[in-house]
Amino acid sequence: MSNYSYIFIMAAVTYAIRVLPLTLIRKQIKNRFLQSFLYYVPYVTLAVMTFPAILHATQSKISGAAALVGGIVVAWLGFDLFKVAVTCCGIVLVLELFLV
């Protein structure tokens, strides 16, 4: 299976999701279940993808776990996306100087 076909499918599906509501739906979604489901989906899917995957992304599980905790703390304190991402990287970089 070709990488270009994969990319084309990803791009087509992603764009369809974005363009259909903007062009077709002119009013707010009224169905309460659907609205609630769509509201919860991003948070659940991002959580499921973050853990335990973050533990395997790094060379040491300890640094991955520390990046998770550090990232949660910094995000909780209200720092923006860029700073949270940099904090996680920094934690791994420093810890792995000692761990690996």
Place this chain on the structure above:
Amino acid sequence: MSTDNFKVFRKGMKDGVPIALGYLAVSFSLGIAAKRAGLSSVQGFLASAFCLSSTGEYVGFTLIAAGATYLEIALATLVANARYLLMSCSLSQKMSEGMKLRHRISIAFGVTDEIFGITIARSGYLNPFYTYGAMSVAIPAWSVGTALGVIAGNVLPLRLVSAFSVALYGMFLAVIIPEAKKDKIVAALITIGFIASYAASYLPVISELAEGTRTIILTVVISAVAAILFPRDTNEEAAA
């Protein structure tokens, strides 16, 4: 472009700069994932330029690496990007009824967490040129960053690759944690998501499924149960 529209475009560009800087760093780690999936730098560039979605692309790359079928990729992309459906719904309320179709289909291209965030924060009906301005700096940064990740993921010492790899998870946390702080149900769902995902990687049968399939199943089940047990107040602003 009229003078007014040009001013609005430049304002959009200015607001897009911090987004572009963040994208550059995060997309670099995405490029490392693309590299792992066997994508070239050109393919990484194209995937990012046309998908413009950290979660969706990351899931896609993971599945490509696993040799998934086209259907699996399509379904996983759909689930991973479901939030854009909501954002686009919300954004449609921000457009005047007279908004031209060509503007609607162009803005749709740039519906990301961050661009959506600054766009929805504008007062009154949207001038599409604001969003175009932000897109004009953010999209190149995202695409070039991914290509650089594919190229330099190779050259960089393992220590740095390891550090950059968590940037994406940091970004995910930056999206979910502020909402968890505001909403206890979301906080509980994130905790359940962590535990369920951890359990699913060890439990018999389900642990044998592909990672992307597991993600889809867990997301749909947890979100649907939550939507039944804790339906949202429909009057509340649903998006963001």
